[in-house]
Amino acid sequence: MLDVKMIRQNQAEMKQRLATRGVDPAEIDHLVELDEARRDQIAVSENLKQKRNEVSKQIATLKRSKGDATDLIAEMREVGAQVKQVDEKLAELNEQVQYIVVRLPNLPDASIPVGPDESANHEERKIGTPREFAFTPKPHWEIGENLDILDFERGAKVAGSRFLFYKGLGAKLERAVYNFMLDEHEKEGYTEMITPYMVNDDSMFGTGQFPKFRADVFSTVTDDKEMTMIPTAEVPLTNYYRGEILDEAQLPVYFTALSPSFRSEAGSAGRDTRGLIRLHQFNKVEMVKYVKPEESFNELEKMTANAENILQKLELPYHVITLSTGDMGFSAAKTYDLEVWIPAQETYREISSCSNCLDFQARRAQIRYRDGEGKVHLLHTLNGSGLAVGRTVAAILENYQNADGSVTVPKVLIPYMRGVEKITK
RNA sequence: GGAGAGUUGGCAGAGUGGUAAUGCAACGGACUCGAAAUCCGUCGAACCGGCUUAUACCGGCGCGCAGGUUCAAAUCCUGUACUCUCCUCCA
Numbered sequence: 001m002l003d004v005k006m007i008r009q010n011q012a013e014m015k016q017r018l019a020t021r022g023v024d025p026a027e028i029d030h031l032v033e034l035d036e037a038r039r040d041q042i043a044v045s046e047n048l049k050q051k052r053n054e055v056s057k058q059i060a061t062l063k064r065s066k067g068d069a070t071d072l073i074a075e076m077r078e079v080g081a082q083v084k085q086v087d088e089k090l091a092e093l094n095e096q097v098q099y100i101v102v103r104l105p106n107l108p109d110a111s112i113p114v115g116p117d118e119s120a121n122h123e124e125r126k127i128g129t130p131r132e133f134a135f136t137p138k139p140h141w142e143i144g145e146n147l148d149i150l151d152f153e154r155g156a157k158v159a160g161s162r163f164l165f166y167k168g169l170g171a172k173l174e175r176a177v178y179n180f181m182l183d184e185h186e187k188e189g190y191t192e193m194i195t196p197y198m199v200n201d202d203s204m205f206g207t208g209q210f211p212k213f214r215a216d217v218f219s220t221v222t223d224d225k226e227m228t229m230i231p232t233a234e235v236p237l238t239n240y241y242r243g244e245i246l247d248e249a250q251l252p253v254y255f256t257a258l259s260p261s262f263r264s265e266a267g268s269a270g271r272d273t274r275g276l277i278r279l280h281q282f283n284k285v286e287m288v289k290y291v292k293p294e295e296s297f298n299e300l301e302k303m304t305a306n307a308e309n310i311l312q313k314l315e316l317p318y319h320v321i322t323l324s325t326g327d328m329g330f331s332a333a334k335t336y337d338l339e340v341w342i343p344a345q346e347t348y349r350e351i352s353s354c355s356n357c358l359d360f361q362a363r364r365a366q367i368r369y370r371d372g373e374g375k376v377h378l379l380h381t382l383n384g385s386g387l388a389v390g391r392t393v394a395a396i397l398e399n400y401q402n403a404d405g406s407v408t409v410p411k412v413l414i415p416y417m418r419g420v421e422k423i424t425k
Numbered sequence: 426g427g428a429g430a431g432u433u434g435g436c437a438g439a440g441u442g443g444u445a446a447u448g449c450a451a452c453g454g455a456c457u458c459g460a461a462a463u464c465c466g467u468c469g470a471a472c473c474g475g476c477u478u479a480u481a482c483c484g485g486c487g488c489g490c491a492g493g494u495u496c497a498a499a500u501c502c503u504g505u506a507c508u509c510u511c512c513u514c515c516a
Contacts, residue, residue, distance in 0.1 A: 039473095039474065039475090042473070042474050042475095042485085043474065043475070045474095045485080046473090046474060046475085046484060046485045046486090047484085047485095049484085049485060049486085050483095050484060050485070052496080052497080053444075053484095053485090053497090055496075055497095056443070056444070056496065056497050057443080057444075057497095059443075059496060059497070060443035060444075060497075061443085063443070064443080069496080072496070073496040073497090074496080075496080076496035076497075077495095077496055078496095079496080080495080080496060080497085245470085245471080366471090368471085374451090374452090376470090376471070
């Protein structure tokens with residue numbers, strides 16, 4: 001959420017920068033108008049309340065000295081009615097202002113490319129060289145099905161499309177991958193967490209998914225209580241400190257967690273219908289940071305390096321891109337995507353997304369810190385995948401496949417596979 | 426699922442209709458070579474509005490949250506969240 005006061009004081013710049021994210025400048029004009037009306041109404045309300053407070057004190061004094069306050073009470077009855085009326089109007093204006101402001105995306109950082117969509121993304125660096133195959137590489141779902149380690153058919157029968165079973169060494173590989181990731185992040189100073197996998201609306205609001213993106217999630221209703229299946233562990237990890245004021249000395253805080261992520265994938269019908277790329281439920285190791293504002297961009301570089309470290313140790317080719325204004329997520333000011341090489345598709349596919357949200361989430365979730373002078377400030381939050389586990393397994397299966405259909409286990413994972421060096425039929 | 430108790434400032438803790446005691450902590454000062462102790466003073470989170478370059482200042486709000494009653498609500502009423510205890514159930 002953006003600061004309305006800041007928008008008001010920098011209207012022209014805000015309109016221009018938000019326009020690069022698809023916000024109609026007229027909406028900002030409307031917001032500023034409503035805010036003006038809101039502040040006028042606050043002044044009216046507060047004047048009335050001041051009067052009420054003053055006269056109420058007189059009434060109290062009179063009553064204590066057994067005086068007659070009938071006239072004053074009659075007068076105050078009128079003031080009370082006015083306050084009620086003014087406050088109703090104020091609540092309405094507040095709601096209108098909030099309606100707009102909670103749906104505005106974060107301000108894009110000045111360093112990112114401006115453009116309508118992914119075509120404007122900028123490649124920062126390319127690491128590793130895609131392997132030359134002496135045979136036609138198979139897609140990972142074929143490899144997995146042939147080896148009997150991935151079962152999409154039964155996933156569809158038991159749950160539906162975009163669900164699967166991992167089986168035998170497939171399940172072991174998935175577990176090896178995320179255990180490896182968690183161990184690496186632990187070395188980098190992240191505290192490992194196991195979070196709730198269902199959250200309330202306040203949490204979904206805090207990180208920016210709600211109210212705008214309700215269609216993207218799965219929710220459950222029990223006894224009229226609605227909960228949301230987390231679309232990413234970013235939600236519980238970032239809401240961990242919701243509504244709290246941390247001490248400056250606590251910062252930075254680094255969290256990591258493995259969790260399933262549940263996504264409805266509404267609007268992506270027909271895309272990536274096969275394999276591990278786009279599922280309703282997938283595992284992901286997430287990284288979240290709470291940092292002081294002046295450090296957030298440096299921390300973004302470090303977090304991205306932490307995600308890259310995983311790919312490098314797995315010896316998977318990838319590149320890093322900076323998302324353009326049009327391709328970036330709602331809460332982010334700057335995002336690096338890591339895309340891993342998928343041989344069968346001869347292309348790079350997203351496997352991690354690391355974002356600096358500045359104070360956008362902190363303002364929504366009211367997460368603050370107290371500095372050395374005792375002053376309270378919003379802090380900055382970052383989140384990144386480190387990495388999407390299912391897509392990592394897909395990349396391993398495809399990049400490490402052999403002509404005979406077997407898959408060599410990446411060196412760093414062998415200890416996590418209890419010594420298994422190759423997955424064969 | 427049933428029954429009961431609770432939620433007040435950084436912490437402890439009073440307050441059952443008249444506008445948030447008190448203690449500790451914190452901050453400033455005195456004393457001291459310095460510190461402790463003591464004494465004096467200040468401050469009760471955060472937030473919002475006004476006025477400001479910014480402080481300051483003025484006002485509002487503020488007793489888990491949301492409503493209601495009232496001239497006036499921490500206090501009365503309704504709903505709700507969470508915590509604790511007991512029963513039930515359960516991994």
